[in-house]
Every structure is written in C-alpha cells, then in structure tokens.
Amino acid sequence: MPELEPAIAAWRNSQVRAVPLEGDILRRSASAIASEEIGFIGNRGFGDPDAGQRIFAAPLELQPVQNPPSRPAMRISDLPRHLSRLCEAPLITPDQERLLFERMNFLRHQANQHRSRLDPKRPAKTRIELIRKLLFLADWHRDRIVEANLRLVFSIVKKFTNQHNRFDDLLSDGIVALMRAADKFDFERGFRFSTYATQVVRRDAYRSVVTTRDERQKVSSGLQDMEIDVSDEIRQPNMSESRWHLLRSRLASMLGDLDRREKLIIRARFALGSHRRVQTLQSLASRLGVSKERVRQLERRALDKLTAMAVDAGYQDVEQGMV
Structure with a gap:
C-alpha cells in the first residue's frame, strides 16, 4: 500500500541493527508477546475482510517537516534550540487525525489477532516478525499524532514551571x-x-506539582517525617539526641536540593522513604519512561551533588557532639 511506504521505510531502517530472531531470543520474544494482550481501541469494522484496503485507501498527505520551517516554530523564552525544534512538525487536519488513529488501532488489532494464534512453545519466526512489524507501524502512526501535538504540551507545562518544578522534567x-x-x-x-x-x-502536570510540594514538606520535617525506617541500632548510643536531630536535618536539607527525579532515584536505589526494597535501574527506567542508562546517569549526578554538598557543609559540629 503506497500510504504505508514511509512507515515501512522506517521499519526497514530499524532492522539494520536489529538482533536476529533465533534460538533463545526467538523463544523469549514469543513468550513476552504471548503473555500480554496488545491494547487498542476497537472498531466493529476492523474484522471485515476488506478492512485493510478500506482504511488505507484514502491518502493521508502528511506535510514533511521543513528545515528551516516555513513559519517560526513555537518560541518559549530561554528554550534551547533542540527543544524548540520539537514544535516544528506541521499541524494535522481533523481528517488526517482520524485516519492516523484509525490506522494505528487497526494495526494493533491485527497484531493482537496474530498474537492470539502464537504458540510460545513452538514459535513461528514469520508470525513474530509480522507482529513486531505491525506494532512498529502502529507506533509510527502514533508518533505522527504526538509530533503534531507537542506544541500543546509546551503550552501547558510552561504554566506549571517554577523554582521547584523544572521545565525539562515537566516536559x-x-x-x-x-x-x-x-x-x-x-x-x-x-x-x-x-x-x-x-x-x-494538565492533570499529569498538576499531579507532579502536588507531588513535588508534598515531598518538599516531608523533607523540611526531617527524615522521620519521610517515613525512613531508622532502628535503634543505627542510632548510635554514644550520640546525643540533639546531635542526632542535627544530622537528620542536614541530610533532609541535602535531599531537598535535588530535583524531583534525582530524589526519586536516590530513595528507590537506597530503600529510603516509602521504598522498603532497593529498586533496579530497569524498574526505575520503566517508571520514568527513560532508558536504563539515563537512570544511571541521573543517579550518578545525584550522588555527586550529595557528595559535594557534604564536603561543603562539613560535619565538625556533629563530631563534637559525640560523648
């Protein structure tokens, strides 16, 4: 189908460095695909024999991103160029939007149909490749929708940005x-x-702002108010009560200088606060919607900040409180 040529070209480019589906990789892929149903918004017409031809018959006619764009991209003060370029994708018409959503959901519907016929014990390589291709094509259509609506995200999150809620985190x-x-x-x-x-x-941004505010209130109240489980064994008997509270306030102040993601990662990686077990880099990556390597970088950045703050602050007065 000519309408799928740009998406198929992107699929072929993605396969240049793809790991071949063989042996254990094939079986793991089949097990992962078969274990979880593929989500989509259904339509009664998706099951018709000619559904594919009908859905992809009308031309989509998406406008390519012009470089430089024919009109200035959306500008936000102090916004880096690499972020402002995200707003250069052309807007889409109501008809284009409907076609993109219909095709995205139809492709996922087709992928789920093949998934339901997949046998994880005897996986067919061709069926798994087809499922992966259908999902890639569906995401390609989804990405066109997202690109065309990024201006909306910029315009919303900039209203929530302040000294405690950084623009890049909210974005x-x-x-x-x-x-x-x-x-x-x-x-x-x-x-x-x-x-x-x-x-x-808007609801997500508001929830982030409220979460940040609540975290700052917990930090200002000390580690005990953040529900850190401190046992009597950790609280050394040869430290006075006043010096112990001083140490708690110092640590709380240091954590308060980290941004929202850094605090989340430090608490999760060191089982602080409501985190009773250490979380893996991969689990945090899935939660934050970033790569595992990005979580590792954020953790290192946070630890470097805490180390620098500890060196700058010094703890001579705490050591003098030892009795």
Whole structure:
C-alpha cells in the first residue's frame, strides 16, 4: 500500500541493527508477546475482510517537516534550540487525525489477532516478525499524532514551571502523558484529540506539582517525617539526641536540593522513604519512561551533588557532639 511506504521505510531502517530472531531470543520474544494482550481501541469494522484496503485507501498527505520551517516554530523564552525544534512538525487536519488513529488501532488489532494464534512453545519466526512489524507501524502512526501535538504540551507545562518544578522534567512527563493519551483516545467519539490530551497532560502536570510540594514538606520535617525506617541500632548510643536531630536535618536539607527525579532515584536505589526494597535501574527506567542508562546517569549526578554538598557543609559540629 503506497500510504504505508514511509512507515515501512522506517521499519526497514530499524532492522539494520536489529538482533536476529533465533534460538533463545526467538523463544523469549514469543513468550513476552504471548503473555500480554496488545491494547487498542476497537472498531466493529476492523474484522471485515476488506478492512485493510478500506482504511488505507484514502491518502493521508502528511506535510514533511521543513528545515528551516516555513513559519517560526513555537518560541518559549530561554528554550534551547533542540527543544524548540520539537514544535516544528506541521499541524494535522481533523481528517488526517482520524485516519492516523484509525490506522494505528487497526494495526494493533491485527497484531493482537496474530498474537492470539502464537504458540510460545513452538514459535513461528514469520508470525513474530509480522507482529513486531505491525506494532512498529502502529507506533509510527502514533508518533505522527504526538509530533503534531507537542506544541500543546509546551503550552501547558510552561504554566506549571517554577523554582521547584523544572521545565525539562515537566516536559518529559508531559510527553509521556501525551503518548499515553494517544494510546487511549477513542477517535469514534467525534471530538478532537487535543481536547482529550489537554485534560490528560494538565492533570499529569498538576499531579507532579502536588507531588513535588508534598515531598518538599516531608523533607523540611526531617527524615522521620519521610517515613525512613531508622532502628535503634543505627542510632548510635554514644550520640546525643540533639546531635542526632542535627544530622537528620542536614541530610533532609541535602535531599531537598535535588530535583524531583534525582530524589526519586536516590530513595528507590537506597530503600529510603516509602521504598522498603532497593529498586533496579530497569524498574526505575520503566517508571520514568527513560532508558536504563539515563537512570544511571541521573543517579550518578545525584550522588555527586550529595557528595559535594557534604564536603561543603562539613560535619565538625556533629563530631563534637559525640560523648
């Protein structure tokens, strides 16, 4: 189908460095695909024999991103160039939006149909490759929707930015929220995606601001108010009560100087606060919507900050309190 040529070209480029589906990799892939149903917004017409031809018959006619763009990209004060370029994707019409959503969900519907016929014990390589290709093509259509609506995320999150809520953190969370909204949007209800996405992104940004505020309140109250489990064995008997509270306040102040993601990672990696067990880099990466290497970088950055703050502050007065 000519309408799928750009998406298929992207799929072929992604396969240049892909790991071949053989042996254990094939079996693990089959088990992972078979264990989880593929989500999509259903439509009664998806099951028709000619559904594919009908859905991909109309031309999509997406405008390519011009470099430089024909009109200035959305500008936000002090915004780096690499971020402002995210707003250069052309807007899409209501008809284009409907086609993108219909095709995205149809491709996922087809992938789920093949997934239901997959035998993990005797996986067919061709079927797994087809499922992966269908999911890639579906995500390609989803990404076109996301690109066309990134201006919306910028305009929303900048209203929530302040000294305690950094723009790049809110933007990252807002883009994840936009992608989640695209996955759950029902294009049959007759209203534009931006109406639905605005509510999702705004609610997510507000929740982030409230979470940051609550965390700062816990930090200002000391580690005990953050529900850190400190046993009597950790509290050395040869340290006076006043010096122990001084040490707690110093640590709380240091954590308070980290940004929201750094605090989350430090608490999770060292089982602080509500985290009763150490979390892995991969679990945090999935939670934050970033790569495992990015979590590792954020952890190292946070530890470097804490080390520098400890050196700058010094603990001579705490040591003098030892009796």
